[in-house]
Amino acid sequence: MSVRVIGLFFALLLALPAQAVTVMTTIKPVQLIAKGLVADDDTVEVLLPPGASPHGYALKPSDIRNLKAADLTVWVGPELELFLSKLLQEQPNVLTLTQVEGIPLRHYDGEAETHHHGHDHDHHGIDPHIWLGPESARVAARAITQALITTAPEKADQYRAKLAIFNAQLDETVTDIHAALAQRQQSGYFVFHDAYGYFEQAFGLKKTGHFTVDPSQKPGAKTLVTIRRGLLNHDATCIFTEPQFNPSLVDAVTRNDDVTVIALDPLATAIRVAPDGYQVFLKDMGNRFARCLKHETTH
Secondary structure: OOHHHHHHHHHHHHHOOOOOOEEEEOOHHHHHHHHOOOOOOOEEEEOOOOOOOOOOOOOOHHHHHHHHHOOEEEEOOOOOOHHHHHHHHOOOOEEEHHHOOOEEEEEOOOOEEEEOOOOOOOOOOEEOOHHHOHHHHHHHHHHHHHHHHHHOHHHHHHHHHHHHHHHHHHHHHHHHHHHHHOOOOOOEEEEEEOOOHHHHHHHOOOOOEEEEOOOOOOOOHHHHHHHHHHHHOOOEEEEEEOOOOOHHHHHHHHOOOOOEEEEOOOOOOOOOOOOOHHHHHHHHHHHHHHHHHOOOOOO
C-alpha cells in the first residue's frame, strides 16, 4: 500500500463521525455520575425504574434487550444487584464498581479497606452503597471515564475534560457540605436503613442506630423498643426515614416525642438527570442531615 493510499485511509478515519456511546447504568445515582462524564452526544440510561429496589429486582424482557444493546454497562456489583450477576457474565464491556482497583470499600462492621482487583477477597459484608461517599464516587468516575475512552477512543479528550469538571464540582460540593454540617448540634440520630456509612465516614457523622440493615426486612419488636428507649433518653433527637418505608413504624416510636423526622432518598428519585446531578444529589443529602441535626430540643 502506497504512502498516499495510507494517508487517504487515515484521513477518511479522521473524517468519520465520533461514535455516540450508549451507557446502561443499573441505579439512578450511578446514572447521575455517568451523566457528568459522557460526551454531549452520548446517552446514559438507567435500568431500574423509580422506586424499585436494587436488592431484589425482577428483570423484564425489555430490560434484557436494553442491556444487550448498550455499548457500556455500569453496575455497583453483586453485593447490590445480585439479580444481574449471571446475565452480566455474558455481557461485553461491563464495569463492576466494587471491583475497581483502589475504590474505598466499607464493611458493615464499620471497617474501611482498599480493595485491589485481582486479589483474593471475600465480598461478604461489604457495604455496596458506594455512591454515597464522595471518595468512592471519585474513584468510580475515573473508572467510568477510562471505560468510555476504551469504548470511544476518538473522544478521549472530551471525556478527560468532563472528568476534570466533575471532580472540581465534587470538591466544591464536599466543601459546602462540611460548612453546612459544621453548624450541627452534637446530637444523635437514627437512620431507617443502614446505607449511609460512606457519607457518615466522609463527614464525621456517627449514628445512634438503625431500624434495619436489609430494607426488604421489617425491623423487629426488639429494635423498635431499643429505638424508643433511645429517644426517651434523648440519645437521639432526629430520625431519617426513606420514601419506601412504612411511616407507621416511625410514628410508633416517635409518638409524643420532640423528634425531628426527615426523609432521605439514597436512590436520588427526585433528582433531575443532568451533568451536575450527582453533586446536586450529594449536596441535598448533606442539607437534609444538617437540617435534622440542627434541631434543638425543648428539654
